Amino acid sequence: MMAGKQVVRVGLDDRAYEIRIGAGLLQRAGHEIAPILNRPRVAILTDENVARLHLSTLERALDDAAIAHAALTLPAGEGTKSWAQLQHVVEWLLAERVERDDMIIALGGGVIGDLTGFAAAILRRGVGFIQMPTTLLAQVDSSVGGKTGINSPQGKNLIGAFKQPALVLADIAVLGTLDARDFLAGYGEVVKYGALGDEGFFAWLEENGPALAAGDMALRAEMVRRSCEMKAGIVARDELEHGERALLNLGHTFGHALEAATGYGDRLLHGEGVAIGMALAFELSSRLGLCSQECPSRLRAHLRAMNMKCDLSDIAGDLPDADGLVALMAQDKKVQDGVPRFVLVRDIGAAFVTGDVPARAVRDLLAEALAAR
Secondary structure, eight states: OOTTOEEEEEOOGGGOEEEEEETTTTTTHHHHHGGGOSSSEEEEEEEHHHIIIIIHHHHHHHHHTTOEEEEEEEOOSGGGSSHHHHHHHHHHHHHTTOOTTOEEEEEESHHHHHHHHHHHHHGGGOOEEEEEEOSHHIIIIITSSOEEEEEETTEEEEEEEEOOOSEEEEEGGGGGGSOHHHHHHHHHHHHHHHHHHOHHHHHHHHHHHHHHHTTOHHHHHHHHHHHHHHHHHHHHHOTTOSSGGGGGGTTHHHHHHHHHHTTTSTTSOHHHHHHHHHHHHHHHHHHTTSSOTHHHHHHHHHHHHTTOOOSGGGSOSOOOOHHHHHHHHTTSTTOBTTBOOEEEEEETTEEEEESOOOHHHHHHHHHHHHHTO
16 A cells, blocks of 8 residues: 555445545556456546646556556546537447446546546446546545536536446645646635535634645645545435535535536636635525624635635626526526525534525625626
8 A cells, every 4th residue: 555545435335435545646546446447458538638747647557557548538628528528438438349347537627527427327328437536626526426427508517427436546746737726726625615514624724725725745635635535424425415415515506607607618617616606605694694794704714815716706707697697596406496405504614405595685695796896
């Protein structure tokens, strides 16, 4: 076992798997995955940016373990989570003679992980896949828990399936290749864990956030471990999101609407949308008398201290009016009986899910936030 490697287990009975966290896992990937392969052959899906930085390292690691491999490189960006690219991926996997007992590797961020997982769920009615997340957002969130899918013009992640990976290898050394914006976008999902269910973790982030953002490897490992541990526990208790798992959507009802409004592009990264969405959810909670004003103020103070987006004014370009944003929220996949469901808070670390939110309160909040731009 590699020195310094930490393991978080996702307890799902016969579909349980490990999240292995540590620096250098990509160089050891062949030996890490060899014991779970039925035959020494894998197919790799990645994107152009990740391929340039990390594909050769993974291929050498597979060669070291005598594992044959083929790779498909896709365009980078949220637009890759589409019907067209899904078809491209599935046809390539079939042409590569990928069988039901084979493994597909997702080498990349959340887009590649989501697309690969969905392809694995539907190819030959289900093949195995391994997550090798290369972004902070993917390491702490999207690679864990089995949510896979693609986007529709009508909304984000509206087409997909639950498909758990066989293994997650989170090499924290690759986080050093991220630019500051991508790292902080992923950090938005980290803050979410403290905000929704662990005030102690939130306080730890307030103390250590600047140092881990600056590159402290030990702090980064602990950040990823604690985030994965929290998500793994929630997934094990509520895999298909019938209850507690919905808490992980803190900030997402607002955030997904903002992503749709900005075209799922570089104007607003997913984690940035989550951060702004959290700030809006906390403010809405305060306005509804559910928490004190100190709660949204404390959240915003930490996001600002980390140089993160937290207001609609931080989004460049035009946005729809309040009614337009509310209409986009109505397409969120969490809508029930036509009513958006929100994750709100009673305090930092004390979130809950509700559909009982006055539409006027949401619209007024958005109208005021837009007016302040």
